[in-house]
Amino acid sequence: MVGAGPYGLAIAAHLQARKVPYRIFGEPMEGWRSHMPREMYLKSSPFSSSISAPAPGHGLGAFRVQEGRHPGREREPVPLSEFVRYGLWFQRNCVSELERTAVHGIDRLRDDRFRVTLDTGEEFSVPAVVVATGISSFAYVPSELTGLREDGLVSHTADHTDLSVFAGRSVVVVGGGQSALETSALLNEAGAQPTVVTRTRPSFGPPPLVDTAQDRPLHARLLWPGAAMGTGWPLVVCSRGPAAVRHLPARVRAHLLRTVLGPSGAWWLRERVQGRVPVLSGRSLHSAARENGGVRLEVRNPGGDVEILHADHVIAGTGYLVDVERVELLSQGLRRAVRKGAADPPQLADAPQLSADFQASVPGLYFAGLAAAPTFGPLLRFVCGTGFAAKRISASLAADHAG
Ligand SMILES: Cc1cc2nc3c(=O)[nH]c(=O)nc-3n(C[C@H](O)[C@H](O)[C@H](O)COP(=O)(O)OP(=O)(O)OC[C@H]3O[C@@H](n4cnc5c(N)ncnc54)[C@H](O)[C@@H]3O)c2cc1C
Structure with missing residues (x-):
């Protein structure tokens, strides 16, 4: 198992319960500690943010109670x-054998086993590998901005844990989703001067009227049933039917990924952004160039005219795009051997095509988390997808182990 975020930990916990021998590598929760702003809040509800365990008592609510607090509201x-x-x-309680070292490389041997090389120099071979390395390697920066990345004038939201380094500086944040909007709020609160540039007008979810699902009136529960990803039929379908999503045509899956819980801010962000951070909506990027140590950004406005913006720095809050080529720990030969969406919409074209048990076209090579979302839909972008992934992957590995 490569990766010790929510997906790697959940899969390891399920393998442990099934008595399948495994090794798991990585810094626990490193994606959350090193690639997100420290003052951030989760957008998902406390009831949708539990890592899947094979036995009850290891959810976020249980942890909060154990810390002496309410299970969640x-x-x-x-x-x-x-x-x-x-x-x-969760890791201390459910995953006893975590090895806090990185995997340097994975290659395929002639006998169809995998050779794994660790950062420590240790080498060994295994019949199966689960890639649960998370989202940060898939950070997407639009091509108009990439030229200024090396100069340090452009970064991605995933590059920042502390936005106070921008205090006193002007920053353009590109994007209209949760990451972009929360980054702009945190920049503003840290004394920077952010401006949001976005294609669509930012929207914010409605605040919940009650604190638990059981408090919702019966008619609301019938009309807008609740599921792991939230309330309403589209979310029920995507939460409960990821196996069915896999059989949908590629363009429908791409549409689901784009629109289900698509770009919008959490309800609690509205008052921290609206009226506090300038937002230029209806704008698309045209070009970016270095100017006087900062950035000159050209954007096209809704009328089709080009507007010029000046900023000390640009942060791309433009999300993540799955691309097998960016999983650099896999050897080039292995990356090439993985069948991708090729003719699919651009969002899916470079993602691995996975079987019902999360295996790529290379037998024994599994992908979990965001890399599996183009196959199984939006559930796999969130922590609440760990149960579906961990059960299927651990069952498949247990069957191989027994056979
Ligand atoms: C700003 C932001 C806010 C988010 N908010 C939410 C939210 O509110 N709710 C929600 O459900 N989801 C949220 N997400 C999505 C969330 O990131 C994913 O749901 C979750 O992190 C996926 O878990 P993971 O285990 O796949 O990846 P990660 O949590 O990214 O973990 C990846 C792991 O892989 C390890 N790793 C990487 N490379 C190697 C290597 N070579 N060797 C060994 N280990 C390696 C890392 O150290 C890390 O431990 C958010 C994402 C972002 C960017």
Whole structure:
């Protein structure tokens, strides 16, 4: 198992329960500690933010109770620091053998086993590998901005844990989703001067009216049933039917990924952005160039005219795009051997095509988390997808082990 975020930890916990021998590598919860702003809150509800365990008692609610607090309320978003503590607690309780070292490379041997090389120099071979290395390697920066990345004038939201380094500086944040909007709020609160540039007008979810699903009136529960990803039929379908999503045509899966819980801010961000951070909506990027130590950004406005913006720095809050080529720990030969979506819409074209048990076209090579979302839909982008992934992958590995 490569990776010790929510997906790697959940799969390891399920393998342990099934008595399948495994080794798991990585820094626990590193994606959350090193690639997200420290003052951030989770957008997902406390009831949708549990890492799947094979036995009850290891959810976020249980952790909060064990820390002497309420199990969770819809109207109280979960701070990042709490979720990181929860992940570390989950690891201590459910995954006994974590090895805190990175995997340097994975190659395929002639006998169809995999050779794994660790950062420590240790080498060994295994019949199966699960890639659960998370989202940061898939950070997407639009081509108009990439030329300024090396100069340090452009970064991605995933590059920052502390936005106070921008205090006193002007920053353009590109994008209109949760990451972009929360980054702009945190920049503003840290004394920077952010401006959001986005194609669509930012929208914010409605605040929950009650604190738990059981408090919702019966008619609301019938009309807008609840599921792991939230309330309403589209979310019920995507939460409960990822196996069915896999059989949908590629363009429908791409549409689901784009639109289900698509770019929008959490309800609690509205008052921190609206009226506080300038937002230029209806704008698309045209070009970016270095100017006087900062950035000159050209954007096209809704009328088709080009507007010029000046900023000390640009942060791309433009999300993530799955691309097998960016999983650099896999050898080039292995990356090439993995069948991708090729003719699919651009969003899916470079993603691995996975079987019902999360295996790529290379037998024994599994992908979990965001890399599996183009196959199984939006559930796999979130922590609440860990149960579906961990059950299927651990069952498949247990069957191989028994056979
Ligand atoms: C700003 C932001 C906010 C988010 N908010 C939410 C939210 O509120 N709710 C939600 O459900 N989801 C949220 N997400 C999505 C969330 O990141 C994923 O749901 C979750 O992190 C996926 O878990 P993971 O285990 O796949 O990846 P990660 O958590 O990224 O973990 C990846 C692991 O792989 C390890 N790793 C990487 N390379 C190697 C290597 N070579 N060797 C060994 N280990 C390696 C890392 O150290 C890390 O431990 C958010 C994402 C972002 C960017």
